[in-house]
Amino acid sequence: MALVLIEDSELLESALRGDRRSLGKLISRIELGFNPGLKKSKTWTLGVTGPPGVGKSTLIGSMISEWVRRGERVAVLAVDPSSPKSGGALLGDRMRMQGSDSSDSVYVRSIATRNHPGGLSYFIDPMIDVLAAAGWSKIIIETVGSGQSQTRIAAFTDRILLVEGPDRGDIIQAEKAGIIELADIIAINKSDIPSAKETFDSIIYSLDMSKSSNVDVHLVSALNGDGIISLIASIEKCHNYEDENFIRLKERLLSFWDSRLLSYPDLNDLLEQLNTGTITLDEASDMVCKGLLEEEI
Amino acid sequence: MRIVIAKPGLDGHDRGAKVITRILRDAGHEVIYTGIRKTPEEITRIMIDEDAHALGLSSLSGAHQVLIPKICEKLKSSNMHDVVVFAGGIIPEHDHQILFDSGVRAIFGPGTHSNTITEFLSEVENRKLNKMPTGVGEDLGWRWC
Ligand SMILES: Nc1nc2c(ncn2[C@@H]2O[C@H](COP(=O)(O)OP(=O)(O)OP(=O)(O)O)[C@@H](O)[C@H]2O)c(=O)[nH]1
Numbered sequence A: 001m002a003l004v005l006i007e008d009s010e011l012l013e014s015a016l017r018g019d020r021r022s023l024g025k026l027i028s029r030i031e032l033g034f035n036p037g038l039k040k041s042k043t044w045t046l047g048v049t050g051p052p053g054v055g056k057s058t059l060i061g062s063m064i065s066e067w068v069r070r071g072e073r074v075a076v077l078a079v080d081p082s083s084p085k086s087g088g089a090l091l092g093d094r095m096r097m098q099g100s101d102s103s104d105s106v107y108v109r110s111i112a113t114r115n116h117p118g119g120l121s122y123f124i125d126p127m128i129d130v131l132a133a134a135g136w137s138k139i140i141i142e143t144v145g146s147g148q149s150q151t152r153i154a155a156f157t158d159r160i161l162l163v164e165g166p167d168r169g170d171i172i173q174a175e176k177a178g179i180i181e182l183a184d185i186i187a188i189n190k191s192d193i194p195s196a197k198e199t200f201d202s203i204i205y206s207l208d209m210s211k212s213s214n215v216d217v218h219l220v221s222a223l224n225g226d227g228i229i230s231l232i233a234s235i236e237k238c239h240n241y242e243d244e245n246f247i248r249l250k251e252r253l254l255s256f257w258d259s260r261l262l263s264y265p266d267l268n269d270l271l272e273q274l275n276t277g278t279i280t281l282d283e284a285s286d287m288v289c290k291g292l293l294e295e296e297i
Numbered sequence B: 001m002r003i004v005i006a007k008p009g010l011d012g013h014d015r016g017a018k019v020i021t022r023i024l025r026d027a028g029h030e031v032i033y034t035g036i037r038k039t040p041e042e043i044t045r046i047m048i049d050e051d052a053h054a055l056g057l058s059s060l061s062g063a064h065q066v067l068i069p070k071i072c073e074k075l076k077s078s079n080m081h082d083v084v085v086f087a088g089g090i091i092p093e094h095d096h097q098i099l100f101d102s103g104v105r106a107i108f109g110p111g112t113h114s115n116t117i118t119e120f121l122s123e124v125e126n127r128k129l130n131k132m133p134t135g136v137g138e139d140l141g142w143r144w145c
């Protein structure tokens, strides 16, 4: 069987017609830098973020089941970090999402960050556009909420669900604002474990302190289904207030800026000069700005 | 490479599969672990959706004689001829030929050194670069031994 290289346009066409194999291949090409340049269509996106192991994937799994029952077509991009040393990645999210492997109404794709400078910011938008154009009515992005470039991926969605777990109270108090500032909805998962309630209380307390009254907080259990329906209701009615949109846009801008800065060709040169003290930080940033402008021309 | 590690059949032990998953990650691959008890249809669906290049099947329970050939057939009938399939676990010698005939390119028994598996995958990458057959539905001349 000969290897046939299918043209990008042909692949796009058949992916949009609903062919899953083509969709899979198209996303791989976007990961390598291809941008299909689709017109921005109407999309419904949800970012799900939070610390490792709190149950993000399991919770997404139970929400998927409910949405599919209601006739939605749900696509999930599950993002995990690549190892900076080997470049490899362990992609284990889909294993936790029930029904991810057998329904025509569910598409789950695991994405490794591949150590791109500044994170996945260049790729995530084209992927969302392709999925929306292919008829996926709900698009969910799971990302671990550790490390800034990871958290920022969530800012590329229209609504952000922060998932927390039991015994996180002290840490949340210590972190103060952070990701809580970006979150539209907060779910404390594993409510079947008593200490989840403590996390719930300290989040309510933090929110009271920062007067973010727009945030709904839920105590849920992905394991036994408690609270899932009202969590979904909260997600469904969530809409962006203008000032929140600004926070989000700022994160997106910052993440693009990071990508461009980190892929600046003479970056090592600059760092060398900073190291020897021949230039100041101020001069270095001027040089980057000028350099980036010249690149455009 | 993007590699899916799956565990067909009904037994619930997946320690071996998890060890392989980590070895492959450390060798620089992107490894998707599917969890236990996957049907041939589900495994094929995962291969398609994840745009994976290789599939590692772990079997301990004797499920291999029926399930592994069935998965290979399903991949071929879903137009996934170029996917590389390898197997591991407890698979008696006299069953190897059935699997090779189905398009499996390597069988790793218990106690296989981790280097052997990563060398197999490097060889696969080399052959792919040179447009030589490695896939489950491609010419069966070559296999790892
Ligand atoms: N008790 C209890 N355990 C849960 C619940 N939800 C998930 N878990 C368990 O928590 C563990 C982690 O679940 P995941 O869904 O993989 O968590 P995650 O946040 O996606 O993890 P990463 O993607 O690795 O950051 C698993 O063992 C789940 O079975 C829950 O509501 N209650």
Ligand SMILES: [Mg+2]
Pocket: A056, A057, A058, A092, A093, A096, A142
């Ligand atoms: Mg997860």
